[in-house]
Amino acid sequence: MANSPSGESIIGRFVRIVSAFDDRHTSMSVAELGRRTGLPVTTTYRLVNDLLLERLLEREPGGDIHIGTRMWELVSRGSKMLGLREAALPFMEDVQAVVQHSTTLGILDSDEVLYIERLGSDKTIVDITKIAGRLPVHATSSGLVLLAHSPAAYQDSFLARPLTKFTETTLTDPAVLRRHLAEIRQRGFAAMPGVIVPESSGIAVPVFGPDNTVRAALSVVVPRNEENTAARVPVLMAAARGISRSLGWRGELKGTLRQSH
Amino acid sequence: MANSPSGESIIGRFVRIVSAFDDRHTSMSVAELGRRTGLPVTTTYRLVNDLLLERLLEREPGGDIHIGTRMWELVSRGSKMLGLREAALPFMEDVQAVVQHSTTLGILDSDEVLYIERLGSDKTIVDITKIAGRLPVHATSSGLVLLAHSPAAYQDSFLARPLTKFTETTLTDPAVLRRHLAEIRQRGFAAMPGVIVPESSGIAVPVFGPDNTVRAALSVVVPRNEENTAARVPVLMAAARGISRSLGWRGELKGTLRQSH
DNA sequence: AGGAGGATTACCATTGAGCGGGAATCCGAA
């Protein structure tokens, strides 16, 4: 499936084009887009014109282009992400009201944590999570919660890889991680001090779907040494249960919580 | 640009496919997708496979497909919508805390109001706004605010069309609408009782960008006859100013507020 | 078990959309 000598399909090039935009580059000239994507000039212009016709891209007065409203609309309207987000938001607001720092909702995607919602932009803490941003699984509390409730086979393959050590406290030893995962399953939460940036700690709990599998991780990021884990975990857990129930979860059955292992 | 006898480009078909998904149909079989899009069977399967390869679509255990996480991620990450949404959300939360019913943020797109964020899901009121949903301009308070601050040429062309009357109070007469728009500009808000559904009223105010043009409309939906407009408008206005300032707006210059007309 | 009906995959001849190099043109800054 590729009309191009490079052996790439239009869809692939479409992805390249959309990928060229991120939160730091929401608009650019077509020429720059061509440079960023590495596509031949002419091809870029032709493709961009097609996309402009469908309003998937939009041209601004200056001539620069950006991702079109239509694209956002189509994807948001049909994506399952909205359902999860809408179920979670009210409870996240409650958490945020109490914790005051930063509350995030993340899912597992392509061996990374993808954050799909985030409340709070407290400048006093270091929090590198962004909506639609990614962070490594083994270096975030959310990631460890998600991993802990993943199928054993996935855990094995994940732990078989080399893991980057970001800070002193980042866990990279598979054996140690396995013990942590077990603990996370047992206790129902993950509390990780400074595993990705030394200044901040994360506390995360799982959110369940109707089939009792873990859909997402709800977490708060707080300044290191102000974790106050004991007080915050119950808040998170209550909220996570609320979200889970909104998603159609009917309460855990004894024993099934850990069935994935 | 079309390899197909029907004269449609791949991009066009891509749009058709993504459009087939909405909040009521977040996943379906490939065959059903083919039916909904009207594309030839073989073509549908081939295209879907391409999209699956790029993870723009995802296959679920049952075989049904849905819009992929990657798609949501790419679009969200690069879209300008996120910036607006992130600027608005904290202030919307404040409004929602006070008003308790439903708070929305809408923009003007393709002659309709497109809602990009919504807080509150109070079942006691009739509120048909949805995130990534659309409503007509002339039958929503948000729409009228946006229209009131649009270029005169756009207003003229818009008012030249026939307008649907949804309820008793829906305004459809161009002359009357013009007077209302002027009033909205002057007072700084729109308060519309039951113009789309008779049971609910909307109150909306404009959100400005750095160049003093209107970027969005912030609004609340409340039960009819409980409008309490006098008390709610200040809350909305304060929030809207906050959002505007987050967007880089530097305070209105006397007279420029209405410069678009 | 058998079979009906739909979903999915396999096959394949046809063809025009996509491709991209090159050159011309436009445009803003120096």
Added chain:
DNA sequence: TTCGGATTCCCGCTCAATGGTAATCCTCCT
């Protein structure tokens, strides 16, 4: 005015995309 980059125009080549038909798989239902 000159210059460099952005954008558009031109055009022949070619293979990816197309979509019909048919085989296969799958899931209920009898």
